[in-house]
Amino acid sequence: MNQTRKILSLFIVIVCLTVWPMLTRSQYDSSALLKSWNQPQKPFQIIGNIYYVGTTNLGCYLIKTNAGLILLDTALEESAPLVRANIEALGFKLKDIKIMLSSHAHFDHTAGHAAMKAATGAKVYALKEDTPILESGGQQGFHPIKPFYPPVKVDKQLRDGEVVRLGDVAMTALHTPGHTEGNTAWTMKVTENGKSYNVVFTASLSINPGVKMVNNPTWAGVAEAYAQSFAKLKALPCDVFLGPHTQFFSMADKLKRLGTQPNPFIDPPGLQAFVASNEKAYHEQIQRERKEALTK
Numbered sequence: 480m481n482q483t484r485k486i487l488s489l490f491i492v493i494v495c496l497t498v499w500p501m502l503t504r505s506q507y508d509s510s511a512l513l514k515s516w517n518q519p520q521k522p523f524q525i526i527g528n529i530y531y532v533g534t535t536n537l538g539c540y541l542i543k544t545n546a547g548l549i550l551l552d553t554a555l556e557e558s559a560p561l562v563r564a565n566i567e568a569l570g571f572k573l574k575d576i577k578i579m580l581s582s583h584a585h586f587d588h589t590a591g592h593a594a595m596k597a598a599t600g601a602k603v604y605a606l607k608e609d610t611p612i613l614e615s616g617g618q619q620g621f622h623p624i625k626p627f628y629p630p631v632k633v634d635k636q637l638r639d640g641e642v643v644r645l646g647d648v649a650m651t652a653l654h655t656p657g658h659t660e661g662n663t664a665w666t667m668k669v670t671e672n673g674k675s676y677n678v679v680f681t682a683s684l685s686i687n688p689g690v691k692m693v694n695n696p697t698w699a700g701v702a703e704a705y706a707q708s709f710a711k712l713k714a715l716p717c718d719v720f721l722g723p724h725t726q727f728f729s730m731a732d733k734l735k736r737l738g739t740q741p742n743p744f745i746d747p748p749g750l751q752a753f754v755a756s757n758e759k760a761y762h763e764q765i766q767r768e769r770k771e772a773l774t775k
């Protein structure tokens with residue numbers, strides 16, 4: 480009996496050490512992918528009053544106004560020291576950050592929010608649809624994605640089309656739901672060499688692994704939400720296209736040409752091409768899901 484109990488205990492310990500971590504690990508945890516996303520990137524002025532302060536892959540943007548700074552996205556929790564150092568390397572002060580925004584409430588864009596808010600005293604603004612996700616550190620929402628992150632209190636909940644003003648800068652929140660409920664494109668005007676340009680900071684438009692477009696059990700209207708978001712983005716005037724992952728707008732390539740005229744970040748077809756490739760993948764997934772349903 481004693482021997483059986485010993486064997487049973489040993490069995491439980493083995494299960495805990497091997498199977499349980501596999502069950503709780505997300506597709507992202509412990510992957511080389513996150514490390515590659517979090518490589519240091521030298522900060523730089525993109526155009527006018529818009530500065531890049533993110534990592535090689537994870538876009539974080541600092542917008543200078545005459546009444547302080549706006550920070551859009553904070554990347555991973557582990558990115559916090561890199562983002563802070565980038566802001567200071569450009570000669571800005573953390574305490575001048577007054578407002579923090581986000582593209583969408585996934586760990587790779589907002590996990591650094593809580594620490595940055597504590598360090599700066601900035602107010603966090605977000606669309607109301609992403610607020611429960613931010614305030615639960617990623618645990619709420621129709622499709623929670625691990626790793627979860629330190630929850631952050633949203634000071635002001637915004638609605639679609641609402642304008643955020645700080646000093647001489649106005650940024651408009653455009654609700655583009657699908658990837659998350661409150662997925663947000665931010666638009667603003669920027670001036671360089673006496674010319675004004677329309678800037679669009681898109682959010683993510685991909686469909687996360689495991690998310691169904693047909694008969695989604697937790698968000699029945701998700702496919703329709705994506706369709707409306709694609710249409711909204713296609714109708715936007717855009718000269719400068721930026722986003723939460725740098726490959727969306729070929730940052731590495733544009734950065735190589737920075738300093739030449741015209742500014743390589745002025746890329747009017749960029750947003751359209753990005754939306755078109757995501758829309759194509761979306762239609763392909765719907766077709767695939769419909770086919771699979773028929774063969775079942």
Ligand SMILES: [Zn+2]
Binds near residue numbers: 583585658683
């Ligand atoms: Zn995401």
